Amino acid sequence: MAYTPEMKELIKRVEATRPERLARARRGENYPALTMAEREEVLSKYHPDYQSDAKRTVQVGPNKGDTFQEGVARLLESRSIVRPDKVNLSTVDFDTDVLVLGGGGAGTSAAIMASQGGCRVIIATKLRHGDSNTIMAEGGIQGATQECDSPYYHYLDTIGGGHFTNQRDLVAALAHDAPLSIAWLESLGMIFNKLPDGRMDSRHFGGSSRKRMQSAGDMTGAEIMRVIRDEVRNRSNLITTLEFHPAVELLLDEEGKCAGAILMNMETREFSIVRAKAVVIATGGFGRLHIKGFATTNHYGATMDGVVMAYRAGVGNKCLHSTQYHPTGVAYPEQNVGLLITEKVRGLGAHVLNIDGEQFCFPLEPRDVESAELIREAMDVGKGIITPTGRVGLWLDSPMIEELHGPGTVKKELPAKFIQFERHGIDISKEPMLVYPTLHYQNGGINVNGDSETIIPGLYGAGEAIGGVHGENRLMGNSLQDIITFGRRAGRNAASYIQGGVTLKGLTLDHVVKFEKELAEAGIEDPAIAPILLPDYATEEVVERRWTEALTDRAALR
Amino acid sequence: MKISYYPGCTLKSKAANLEAAAVAALATLGIDVEEIDRWNCCGAVFSLTADDLIHQVGPVRNLVRAKEQGATQLVTLCSMCYNTLARANRIMRDDAVKRDTINRFMDEEIDYAGEVEVVHLLTFLEREVGWQKIREKVKVPLEGLRVAPYYGCTLQRPADVGIEPFGSFHLMTGLLEALGATVTPFAAADTCCGSYQVLNGEAGARSTAAVILDNAAASGAEALATSCPLCEYNLGKQQGRLLEAGQITTAVPTFYFTQLLAVALGVAPESCLFDLNSAASLDLLKTKNCLVAA
Amino acid sequence: MCDADNTTTKKTIRVATGDRAILPEGAKTIPIYIMGKKYDVPETLTIMKAMEFAGFKFLRGAGCRGGICGACPTVYRMAGDYKLHYGLACQTVVEANMYLAQIPFFPANRAEYNIEEIGGAAEAIHALYPELFRCVACNLCTKACPMDVDVLGYISALKQGNIKKAAQLSFDCIQCGLCASRCMGEIPQYHIAQLARRVYGRYIQPRAEHLAKRVEEIESGKYDAMLQDLSAMSKEELEKCYVEREREPDMTAPGAWQPKETRYL
Numbered sequence A: 001m002a003y004t005p006e007m008k009e010l011i012k013r014v015e016a017t018r019p020e021r022l023a024r025a026r027r028g029e030n031y032p033a034l035t036m037a038e039r040e041e042v043l044s045k046y047h048p049d050y051q052s053d054a055k056r057t058v059q060v061g062p063n064k065g066d067t068f069q070e071g072v073a074r075l076l077e078s079r080s081i082v083r084p085d086k087v088n089l090s091t092v093d094f095d096t097d098v099l100v101l102g103g104g105g106a107g108t109s110a111a112i113m114a115s116q117g118g119c120r121v122i123i124a125t126k127l128r129h130g131d132s133n134t135i136m137a138e139g140g141i142q143g144a145t146q147e148c149d150s151p152y153y154h155y156l157d158t159i160g161g162g163h164f165t166n167q168r169d170l171v172a173a174l175a176h177d178a179p180l181s182i183a184w185l186e187s188l189g190m191i192f193n194k195l196p197d198g199r200m201d202s203r204h205f206g207g208s209s210r211k212r213m214q215s216a217g218d219m220t221g222a223e224i225m226r227v228i229r230d231e232v233r234n235r236s237n238l239i240t241t242l243e244f245h246p247a248v249e250l251l252l253d254e255e256g257k258c259a260g261a262i263l264m265n266m267e268t269r270e271f272s273i274v275r276a277k278a279v280v281i282a283t284g285g286f287g288r289l290h291i292k293g294f295a296t297t298n299h300y301g302a303t304m305d306g307v308v309m310a311y312r313a314g315v316g317n318k319c320l321h322s323t324q325y326h327p328t329g330v331a332y333p334e335q336n337v338g339l340l341i342t343e344k345v346r347g348l349g350a351h352v353l354n355i356d357g358e359q360f361c362f363p364l365e366p367r368d369v370e371s372a373e374l375i376r377e378a379m380d381v382g383k384g385i386i387t388p389t390g391r392v393g394l395w396l397d398s399p400m401i402e403e404l405h406g407p408g409t410v411k412k413e414l415p416a417k418f419i420q421f422e423r424h425g426i427d428i429s430k431e432p433m434l435v436y437p438t439l440h441y442q443n444g445g446i447n448v449n450g451d452s453e454t455i456i457p458g459l460y461g462a463g464e465a466i467g468g469v470h471g472e473n474r475l476m477g478n479s480l481q482d483i484i485t486f487g488r489r490a491g492r493n494a495a496s497y498i499q500g501g502v503t504l505k506g507l508t509l510d511h512v513v514k515f516e517k518e519l520a521e522a523g524i525e526d527p528a529i530a531p532i533l534l535p536d537y538a539t540e541e542v543v544e545r546r547w548t549e550a551l552t553d554r555a556a557l558r
Numbered sequence B: 001m002k003i004s005y006y007p008g009c010t011l012k013s014k015a016a017n018l019e020a021a022a023v024a025a026l027a028t029l030g031i032d033v034e035e036i037d038r039w040n041c042c043g044a045v046f047s048l049t050a051d052d053l054i055h056q057v058g059p060v061r062n063l064v065r066a067k068e069q070g071a072t073q074l075v076t077l078c079s080m081c082y083n084t085l086a087r088a089n090r091i092m093r094d095d096a097v098k099r100d101t102i103n104r105f106m107d108e109e110i111d112y113a114g115e116v117e118v119v120h121l122l123t124f125l126e127r128e129v130g131w132q133k134i135r136e137k138v139k140v141p142l143e144g145l146r147v148a149p150y151y152g153c154t155l156q157r158p159a160d161v162g163i164e165p166f167g168s169f170h171l172m173t174g175l176l177e178a179l180g181a182t183v184t185p186f187a188a189a190d191t192c193c194g195s196y197q198v199l200n201g202e203a204g205a206r207s208t209a210a211v212i213l214d215n216a217a218a219s220g221a222e223a224l225a226t227s228c229p230l231c232e233y234n235l236g237k238q239q240g241r242l243l244e245a246g247q248i249t250t251a252v253p254t255f256y257f258t259q260l261l262a263v264a265l266g267v268a269p270e271s272c273l274f275d276l277n278s279a280a281s282l283d284l285l286k287t288k289n290c291l292v293a294a
Numbered sequence C: 001m002c003d004a005d006n007t008t009t010k011k012t013i014r015v016a017t018g019d020r021a022i023l024p025e026g027a028k029t030i031p032i033y034i035m036g037k038k039y040d041v042p043e044t045l046t047i048m049k050a051m052e053f054a055g056f057k058f059l060r061g062a063g064c065r066g067g068i069c070g071a072c073p074t075v076y077r078m079a080g081d082y083k084l085h086y087g088l089a090c091q092t093v094v095e096a097n098m099y100l101a102q103i104p105f106f107p108a109n110r111a112e113y114n115i116e117e118i119g120g121a122a123e124a125i126h127a128l129y130p131e132l133f134r135c136v137a138c139n140l141c142t143k144a145c146p147m148d149v150d151v152l153g154y155i156s157a158l159k160q161g162n163i164k165k166a167a168q169l170s171f172d173c174i175q176c177g178l179c180a181s182r183c184m185g186e187i188p189q190y191h192i193a194q195l196a197r198r199v200y201g202r203y204i205q206p207r208a209e210h211l212a213k214r215v216e217e218i219e220s221g222k223y224d225a226m227l228q229d230l231s232a233m234s235k236e237e238l239e240k241c242y243v244e245r246e247r248e249p250d251m252t253a254p255g256a257w258q259p260k261e262t263r264y265l
């Protein structure tokens, strides 16, 4: 759907203020950024995380007493898909050294490193290998590779962006490994945006002190994912990939070491038991929980499974109360709603504007601050633009990029976005985009240390599923880095743990039995069954016509 | 003058010398070679099989590209490319039924009816530049160099696309003479080099090559000129083995006609990529003073 | 709809939340045929959301839902028209009377290789995928590509030995497999393109020298103490360092600027 005539009228207001704004941009002048105190104020008033409605404390498990959004709390207090006492753990279907849960960027790099360490690896993943948040990442990956930069500044930017709530050993690991990760990707044949002499064409991003964002067109995550997946496929002698085979429960051994997982073949609904000397949780984020009804940028399988399974096994989490809303999700056209418009658009100089074409914020604030400022402008100041389907948005003035960097820049720097909008009759090099914050990133996750280890021997975590790297707010480009840094660390450390000699004792699900007992004791009624694996988008009308109440055997219809 | 030009795959890899020399030579003649955009394989042997219309799609698509880009003639160097393109062009021009089928199949492209003329560089040089002009431009005449003009099959067969009538060799002769060389006509000039037979009957192909090379040597030739990478392979690559096996006695260094044109016009030998030739002899050109002074 | 009266922002409207589609008030439905069977769905939805609206739950055939993972290739015809159309279910908007089916998987041969050993020459690619030379330039691959990649173009480039061109032309490939599903030469185009891109990235594109230098510095332990010091600081000290850091100017080229403070580089 191209813009309606009414919207085109409104765009004229944006065009009217553009020359003046361009002149300022050319002089290097920007809308002033907020002070620390102002940041705090706008966050506390307008950021969904800071609002107390729809939040509650959980009553069981390692994070007992902590407060979470309702959707998250419900899954932390959930029951297993299987009845633990009825599962026969004596027939093992697969025996392996390392079991990696999740075929996104973190899991895939862990698998490569574990195989490099001589281990046999199984990657069990929910959808196809690579169907993940990783493949969707557009903007880029951080790494202090330029001379004017260093891991020191990467550390500072990261911890400042996270409001100093980050877990420090994780930040240090990230800043330290980042250039190593990028060099690794380069050696695997990833195509980075480079200047003719090979120098990384790196850019600024929200919250950066140095141009540290390295990218591959606007398909950075896709390029990473394609390359490392291809590398896994070249190692079929050591790595087996099981697609449509999500894990539904972790297995421990009688000594409390992690010892594998139960998988489910989603197509045939058969279960299988994998015994593994080490397990890496790399199951990604939770966007598909649609916290507070927000649209999301995340892939179809982002349902927090790893956090849920680890929680039952006794591994707690941190910062999970904090969700990252990406300030610029698509608000129009309807087909693209929720999808991300990379921060690179603002990095390239596009302004965020209200209905009158006025700037109301510094375009490159940390993401949570930026999101809160957009929500304020639309909801409180009332200067948002209403779409024909009743969504609200603000303008992102992409045509400025053509003026600032030369004609053709939008198509060259943002090819995927350009095509995505062009399909719907909108030329973003000439018309602005309509945007609104969208649920983007699970800031928190399971507790690990700088070596990717959890408190359970043999259980590792990496990627969006872990918490603490970004504190309560993540900077762009740090999670693509996080998945490679901690993915590689998890794979390498799992391999050396196994090389140190691991003998597994009998498999058990006692931790699940114990957890469910706690649930009952806490009086939690009708707990959810999780992991939920996939969201359900059936409409109310369809659900009604499924006659769930009148059915003789509900299970038969699942 | 600008010409639209179709190179062909081999000229971008193994036979880069065929092309490099041509481009350099044409530049000295003030002719600007403009490679058509987005071309694909000429169709090679596929398009020559009898009843498989789909294989004409490849060559025709290149002709469509040329038409789209406003060309009225499309120049090419490799005999095989010339042959397949020219034959596909014939079909599109003369056979209404096949034209219609192919145009319908290629419904993502503009319709094509043979509007672009496919021209081999030899024809082009005679027709649009002229031997006289070339003679005037020669800086290093190939005086005393005796060259056998080798046509192989695809330049002249079938008759309706041949660059000149079967049995006549005046185009290459005219060019070589204009460059100052002595042309040594020989009976095997239009004998097939063995073509793709080399893939499944190497021995047979080799003996064909032996006949051609022997015959050329007997005519007094010191060098052989060709316009086809496959001929170059069969005659050049096999030459060493034939000598070794004693199947032939005299070496006949093999060049692309574009290379001889280029050196005569004073193009530096490095620009002609002689190292890619299988059986060229720079020494020969040097002793005959056919190379521009370094 | 875009009422200049800003109070409309506060009016409560039934809006779609999350990804669940609704039939907005007054919106029209249109008939579509999912694998031949008719369903009435709201206009303007993508095929994916329309199928969910109709009651389907995806297992295969949905991944990123954002046009980049290649899980949802779909073919369709409009009633009465011979033309086959191709698209991504998550990106293509439904039209009345479209007959559609998904092709969530299509088998394609993939050759294993070692990136460390393969080298930058096209011959290695030709050797792994001799079927490359079965291409007859029918162009069905290009027509099928939902990302508008010039598939024939990159296949032609590879036959010509031009890896760089193939890498650039194929860069937007999301490996959905529609090209391979249409190929009469039975070529697994997208696997070959992947190989070409890796070979390009590894052997042909110039390496980043500043990166190699930084790797050396890190491995020599240059930053270990600095990072430890940061981790040991109080929040206030960190905040001070954070606020004081210089910002690289926006319009300078990468590598051109040096900060005043160089102790931590």
Ligand SMILES: Cc1cc2nc3c(=O)[nH]c(=O)nc-3n(C[C@H](O)[C@H](O)[C@H](O)COP(=O)(O)OP(=O)(O)OC[C@H]3O[C@@H](n4cnc5c(N)ncnc54)[C@H](O)[C@@H]3O)c2cc1C
Pocket: A101, A102, A103, A104, A105, A106, A107, A124, A125, A126, A127, A130, A131, A132, A133, A134, A135, A136, A137, A138, A139, A140, A141, A142, A220, A221, A245, A246, A247, A248, A282, A283, A284, A285, A297, A298, A299, A301, A302, A303, A305, A306, A340, A342, A440, A441, A462, A463, A464, A465, A476, A477, A478, A479, A480, A481, A483, A531
């Ligand atoms: C649209 C978008 C744009 C982004 N842009 C950027 C960016 O520019 N820069 C940046 O740094 N970051 C960006 N991010 C964030 C970043 O991409 C992700 O945080 C990161 O890639 C997560 O990687 P991961 O491997 O941890 O998880 P994922 O890549 O999501 O992979 C998780 C995998 O686990 C599988 N899985 C889930 N549950 C189970 C289970 N129970 N059993 C087995 N497998 C399971 C999933 O199917 C999936 O394959 C972006 C994210 C999105 C969504």
Ligand code: FES
Pocket: C061, C062, C063, C064, C065, C066, C067, C068, C069, C070, C071, C072, C088, C089, C090, C091
């Ligand atoms: S679901 Fe990923 S491309 Fe459509």
